[in-house]
Every structure is written in structure tokens, then in C-alpha cells.
Amino acid sequence: MKKISLLICISLMILNCKNQSNSEETNGKELSSDKIETPFVWEAANLYFLLTDRFNNGDTSNDVNFDRTLETGKLRGFKGGDIKGITQKVKEGYFTDLGINAIWMTPIVEQIHGGTDEGTGVSYGFHGYWAKDWTKIDPNFGTKEDLHELVKEAHARGIRIVLDAVINHTGPVTEKDPVWPEEWVRTDKQCSYEDYENTISCTLVANLPDIRTESNENVELPPQLVEKWKAEGRYEQEVKELDAFFERTGHPRAPRFYIIKWLTDYITEFGVDGYRADTVKHTEEYVWEEFKAECDFAFSAYKKNNLDKVLDDNNFYLVGEVYNYGVSSGQEFDFGDRKVNYFNPPSFQSLINFEFKYNAKDKDYQDLFAHYDDILHNELKGFGTLNYLSSHDDGQPFDAVRKKPFEAANKLLLSPGTSQVYYGDESSRSLIIPDTEGDATLRSMMNWDSIAKRKHTKEVLVHWQKLGQFRAKHLAIGAGTHQMITASPYYFYRSYQKGNYKDLVVVGLKLEKGKKVIDVSKVFEDDDVLYDAYSDQTSKVEKGRVTITSQFDIVLLERK
Numbered sequence: 259m260k261k262i263s264l265l266i267c268i269s270l271m272i273l274n275c276k277n278q279s280n281s282e283e284t285n286g287k288e289l290s291s292d293k294i295e296t297p298f299v300w301e302a303a304n305l306y307f308l309l310t311d312r313f314n315n316g317d318t319s320n321d322v323n324f325d326r327t328l329e330t331g332k333l334r335g336f337k338g339g340d341i342k343g344i345t346q347k348v349k350e351g352y353f354t355d356l357g358i359n360a361i362w363m364t365p366i367v368e369q370i371h372g373g374t375d376e377g378t379g380v381s382y383g384f385h386g387y388w389a390k391d392w393t394k395i396d397p398n399f400g401t402k403e404d405l406h407e408l409v410k411e412a413h414a415r416g417i418r419i420v421l422d423a424v425i426n427h428t429g430p431v432t433e434k435d436p437v438w439p440e441e442w443v444r445t446d447k448q449c450s451y452e453d454y455e456n457t458i459s460c461t462l463v464a465n466l467p468d469i470r471t472e473s474n475e476n477v478e479l480p481p482q483l484v485e486k487w488k489a490e491g492r493y494e495q496e497v498k499e500l501d502a503f504f505e506r507t508g509h510p511r512a513p514r515f516y517i518i519k520w521l522t523d524y525i526t527e528f529g530v531d532g533y534r535a536d537t538v539k540h541t542e543e544y545v546w547e548e549f550k551a552e553c554d555f556a557f558s559a560y561k562k563n564n565l566d567k568v569l570d571d572n573n574f575y576l577v578g579e580v581y582n583y584g585v586s587s588g589q590e591f592d593f594g595d596r597k598v599n600y601f602n603p604p605s606f607q608s609l610i611n612f613e614f615k616y617n618a619k620d621k622d623y624q625d626l627f628a629h630y631d632d633i634l635h636n637e638l639k640g641f642g643t644l645n646y647l648s649s650h651d652d653g654q655p656f657d658a659v660r661k662k663p664f665e666a667a668n669k670l671l672l673s674p675g676t677s678q679v680y681y682g683d684e685s686s687r688s689l690i691i692p693d694t695e696g697d698a699t700l701r702s703m704m705n706w707d708s709i710a711k712r713k714h715t716k717e718v719l720v721h722w723q724k725l726g727q728f729r730a731k732h733l734a735i736g737a738g739t740h741q742m743i744t745a746s747p748y749y750f751y752r753s754y755q756k757g758n759y760k761d762l763v764v765v766g767l768k769l770e771k772g773k774k775v776i777d778v779s780k781v782f783e784d785d786d787v788l789y790d791a792y793s794d795q796t797s798k799v800e801k802g803r804v805t806i807t808s809q810f811d812i813v814l815l816e817r818k
Contacts, residue, residue, distance in 0.1 A: 331379020357726025372432025
């Protein structure tokens with residue numbers, strides 16, 4: 259026993275000396291991004307947003323369920339995309355090649371079984387926002403096993419998974435989908451949006467029952483859910499879990515808390531990394547504080563129970579869709595008669611930025627980058643923004659006809675803040691589809707054939723890939739500080755430092771093709787060897803300058 263104890267003591271002493279040595283190497287010494295692995299920071303993430311049904315069909319056997327066979331308006335029915343299709347592209351390296359480190363997918367909960375005509379032809383819930391049962395994955399999208407595999411494969415490649423949370427409403431009422439009880443939903447008043455009250459306590463559109471999120475009254479389960487769960491043989495289990503949830507939290511059995519429980523189950527069971535919260539401004543702000551608290555609890559529980567699957571110490575990511583919010587208004591959103599801050603009290607880490615597409619049209623590169631650098635280091639310091647140029651429900655995208663795919667990539671992927679790539683941005687998927695009505699034109703199938711067969715599409719994709727990979731490698735791009743070097747030719751540098759991690763890059767845009775002599779004296783030192791990630795060239799800094807000769811009008815410089 260004495261020998262064993264002595265061996266243990268010696269081992270501990272050696273380990274302690276090793277740790278002390280490592281600490282001495284890093285303390286007081288800045289480590290550049292090429293010396294240590296790039297950490298993941300949500301504020302600098304490159305997030306890919308896709309409609310689960312429209313991205314990739316990985317399993318044709320689940321294309322039709324619940325007899326959803328009515329003839330629909332163009333692009334208003336299910337088209338076969340599913341979770342397996344996303345996983346397939348993860349495994350193929352499509353997202354990694356694109357520099358994507360987070361995927362946001364539209365809701366995957368079971369949708370209403372019937373179709374409804376909103377004035378644009380019959381529509382089904384292919385988009386995921388018409389929930390029938392929050393506790394089950396819609397078979398059109400896949401199974402629990404499929405979601406487990408997606409999270410596993412994505413995490414293995416450093417890619418986070420973000421789901422979409424709908425608390426505000428159920429799906430429309432159809433012959434197959436009866437309205438939920440009156441104590442659960444309101445159907446009598448449609449929103450007029452002129453003030454706070456008429457944005458929250460009302461239905462968004464006709465026939466979209468509004469959850470009574472303000473209620474604190476105890477309510478029984480909707481009878482249609484009870485009947486459904488009993489038929490599926492899981493009623494007792496669902497009730498048991500609900501009882502445990504309400505006992506733990508002490509919350510009343512009010513409508514919003516049922517839904518919060520059902521949504522956070524996807525965190526506890528699957529280990530998803532974040533939620534995009536839908537229709538935030540149509541729900542009382544305190545609901546999102548409650549939702550965040552339960553998301554954080556579920557994420558913490560998942561990490562404790564799955565130590566071998568924990569990616570890092572990042573908190574659960576919660577980004578809000580406050581429709582028409584723009585970063586220029588700072589932390590507040592103005593309802594007309596009232597302003598609400600969704601960042602404080604703490605609810606959201608970030609909000610979707612609806613003004614970026616306008617800023618990208620109105621501002622040149624320097625004005626755009628400086629504008630976001632200023633806001634993110636002042637009004638939004640400590641928080642983030644999610645910038646986009648096109649989306650699933652924004653009828654005024656930056657470049658609907660896809661005439662400016664290179665400029666779009668430059669402005670989106672090189673701007674400070676989190677970038678949201680909408681599926682097909684990187685491949686010029688058309689956002690103008692003949693014979694479609696409303697937002698259907700934004701939701702065509704991913705154009706895989708064009709990527710495979712068209713030279714121009716491939717060139718566009720390669721450009722997005724180069725910028726995306728550079729962004730993913732360098733936190734300075736999304737989360738750093740911006741500084742212009744020269745206006746013409748246009749060069750800037752970004753710097754980021756947190757603890758021992760330091761990142762510096764120099765970027766040039768709209769340059770002359772051929773020889774480029776670049777002043778990097780503010781950033782790098784003589785004899786530093788720099789690598790241009792765009793042209794795949796290296797060059798040594800001499801007298802504060804580096805020379806790159808390439809056929810491109812862009813450089814992406816990092817220390818080799």
C-alpha cells in the first residue's frame with residue numbers, strides 16, 4: 259500500500275509540474291489564432307438557415323403522411339426534404355466546405371394533418387410553423403433516431419444545431435385539425451399591429467389560433483392530444499413527464515408552460531445547441547425570460563448527463579425574431595405606444611437584424627463594416643446580431659434575381675456580427691419563381707442540379723466557400739474590432755482578443771487584379787509569413803509590406 263501511495267504522489271507531482279509548465283508558457287503571452295484551435299463564439303458564427311422540407315430528400319419513403327394529397331398552390335405542399343437529407347450533406351462535408359459552424363432548421367414538430375387555403379391555394383405545413391403536436395417529430399421530417407444522428411454527426415464536425423421554437427400559435431383549423439379549447443387559444447380577434455396590445459393579444463392572421471400566453475390559469479390537456487397520445491400508446495408517459503415538470507418548476511399548468519416543457523425536451527433528449535424563437539413580439543416579453551430559464555436548465559442537465567458529448571462551455575443559444583427589428587434602434591423595439599428591450603431583462607443573446615439587407619444596399623463596404631463595428635461595441639456590447647440578406651418570409655431580399663452573388667457574400671460574410679446564410683444564397687438559388695404567390699417564391703427546392711452542372715454556380719459557390727472558411731477560422735471577422743487601413747485600394751484589418759487567444763487578419767476588396775503591394779505594418783511584423791486564403795499564396799512581410807500577385811480582386815491575409 260505504501261508503494262502504491264508513493265506512486266500516486268509522484269504521478270500527481272509530475273502532472274502538477276506539467277500543468278504549471280503549460281500555464282507558464284501561456285500566461286502573459288498572447289497566442290495567435292494559428293497557434294491554438296479557434297474557439298467557437300456565437301457572435302462570430304456562420305449560421306446556415308434551411309427549410310427542412312426544401313433542402314435535401316434523404317428518405318423518399320416518408321414523403322407522404324396523413325393523406326396529405328390535396329392539390330396545393332405552387333410550392334405550398336411537402337416536397338420531401340427531411341432530417342436525413344441534412345445529415346447526408348453534413349457527412350458529405352457540404353457545410354464544412356462552406357465554413358458553416360451552425361445550422362438552423364425550421365420547426366420539425368408534427369404539423370396539422372389537413373390543408374388550408376389562405377387565399378394562395380391549398381397549403382400544408384411543410385414549413386413547420388403549424389404545430390399540431392409539439393411532442394412528436396413530424397414523420398415527413400423524420401424520426402427521433404434521425405435527429406439523434408444529425409446532432410451526433412454535426413457535433414463531430416464542430417457544427418451546432420439550432421431548432422425553431424413556436425410558442426405563439428397552433429396550426430390552422432381544418433377538418434382534420436379541430437381548434438384547441440378556448441382556455442388554450444383565442445380566435446376572435448385578428449392583430450391590427452398599431453400598438454402593443456394589438457400586436458400581442460390577437461391572431462397573427464385569420465385561422466391561426468393564438469395561444470393565451472398571458473394566462474396563468476391551470477388548464478387541462480386538449481382532448482385531441484389526449485386522444486392522440488392514447489392511440490399512440492404514450493399518454494401515461496407524457497402525463498408522467500408533465501407532472502414531474504410542473505412539480506419541479508412550480509409553474510401553473512398554463513398553456514405557455516406546457517409548450518415550454520415540450521420544446522425544452524428537445525434540448526434534454528437530443529442536445530441541440532440553440533433555438534430561434536418565432537414571432538417574439540407577438541408574445542409577452544416575460545414569456546421569453548421563462549423560456550430562457552428552462553432552456554438553460556435543460557442544456558445544463560444535458561451536459562451533466564452527457565459529459566462525453568459536450569462540445570464546449572458555451573451557453574445555450576437563443577436568438578429572437580422580432581419582426582422588423584433593426585440594430586440601429588439599439589436594444590429596444592418600438593411598438594408605437596411602448597418600447598420593449600428583449601435583451602434586458604435577459605432573454606435573448608441576439609436578435610435577427612431585419613435592416614442588414616437595406617444597409618448592404620445603401621452603404622459601401624467601409625460604411626457598412628464601420629456601422630456594425632460601432633453598434634456592436636457600443637449599444638449592443640455584450641450581445642449579438644444575426645444578419646441576413648434573404649430569408650423564408652422576407653419578400654424584399656437584397657438580391658432576388660441573384661445578379662450580385664459575389665458582393666452579397668462579401669458584405670454578409672465579412673460584416674461584424676453573426677451571419678445567416680439562407681439555403682441557396684451560396685448557389686444563387688432563384689428567389690423569383692413563376693406562378694408562385696407570396697412567400698412561396700422564396701421557398702423553392704435547393705438547386706443541387708445547378709451546383710453540379712453550371713460553371714457559374716460552381717464559381718459562386720467556391721467564392722462563398724472561401725469566405726465562409728476564412729470567417730469560421732477567424733473570430734476577428736465576426737466578433738473583432740474593425741479598422742480601415744486604406745480607402746483606395748480598400749484594405750482593412752480586424753482584431754480580436756479574449757484571454758490568451760488573439761486573432762488578426764487583413765482583408766482587401768475591390769482590388770486591381772495582378773500585383774498587390776499591401777501595407778500591413780499596423781498589424782504584422784517584418785519577416786512574418788502571411789497566407790492569402792483566397793489565392794492560396796504565401797508571402798513574407800518586408801519593410802511593413804507584403805506582395806500578393808493573383809488574378810483575384812480580393813485578398814484574405816492571415817499569419818501562416
